[in-house]
Amino acid sequence: SYELTQPPSVSVSPGQTASIPCSGDKLGEKYTSWYQQRPGQTPVLLIYQDSKRPSGIPERFSGSNSGNTATLTISGTQAMDEADYYCQAWDSTTKVFGGGTKLTVL
Amino acid sequence: EVQLVESGGGLIQPGGSLRLSCTASGFTVSSNYMSWVRQGPGKGLEWVSVIEAGGSTFYADSVKGRFTISRDNARNTLYLQMNTLRAEDTAVYYCARWYNYGLDNWGQGTLVTVSS
Numbered sequence: 001s002y003e004l005t006q007p008p009s010v011s012v013s014p015g016q017t018a019s020i021p022c023s024g025d026k027l028g029e030k031y032t033s034w035y036q037q038r039p040g041q042t043p044v045l046l047i048y049q050d051s052k053r054p055s056g057i058p059e060r061f062s063g064s065n066s067g068n069t070a071t072l073t074i075s076g077t078q079a080m081d082e083a084d085y086y087c088q089a090w091d092s093t094t095k096v097f098g099g100g101t102k103l104t105v106l
Numbered sequence: 107e108v109q110l111v112e113s114g115g116g117l118i119q120p121g122g123s124l125r126l127s128c129t130a131s132g133f134t135v136s137s138n139y140m141s142w143v144r145q146g147p148g149k150g151l152e153w154v155s156v157i158e159a160g161g162s163t164f165y166a167d168s169v170k171g172r173f174t175i176s177r178d179n180a181r182n183t184l185y186l187q188m189n190t191l192r193a194e195d196t197a198v199y200y201c202a203r204w205y206n207y208g209l210d211n212w213g214q215g216t217l218v219t220v221s222s
Contacts, residue, residue, distance in 0.1 A: 043200075054208070088151075097152060100150040
């Protein structure tokens with residue numbers, strides 16, 4: 001079965017740029033979405049179709065996808081961005097989440 | 107306003123069955139792809155199932171043959187019939203709308219606990 005791999009944790013200083021990778025075989029050939037989940041809350045869609053932002057999502061969140069890796073980038077990271085982040089890949093048969101990355105803003 | 111409200115969770119013994127419901131408002135379930143996603147205690151998100159607008163259904167390997175996704179167009183409601191439940195099925199179950207290759211609206215979740 002298809003698998004997506006994320007690092008368990010990423011740390012970033014306030015105001016800096018955080019990058020969260022998501023890797024999978026030929027992931028660039030599939031659409032990837034990203035979700036943010038704060039403790040005790042429901043997941044929120046941050047990025048869809050690799051790089052598009054839903055309305056209401058700040059511009060500091062961006063996404064890319066090429067080769068075997070998709071990346072979520074958070075520019076000017078804020079304390080409120082501390083959360084778990086999940087990638088998800090979609091095609092006709094693959095609908096899987098990555099294991100999640102805990103972003104710590106120190 | 108799009109809203110999804112799950113119900114039907116609870117405590118069930120191993121081997122038992124449970125049916126989850128997800129009532130939608132603000133959009134038509136039958137015109138959209140709808141998914142179930144679960145999250146075990148302290149664990150990550152796990153995709154469970156999807157029903158496409160045309161009615162095709164797909165399942166994660168972990169639930170294939172035991173879970174069935176369906177919808178009632180008149181009630182604008184999504185269901186997940188769960189049979190032969192196992193301890194590892196313990197989780198919060200979310201329903202979500204799949205739109206433009208992203209799950210753009212989620213319910214608040216319903217907790218299923220499988221334990222004797």
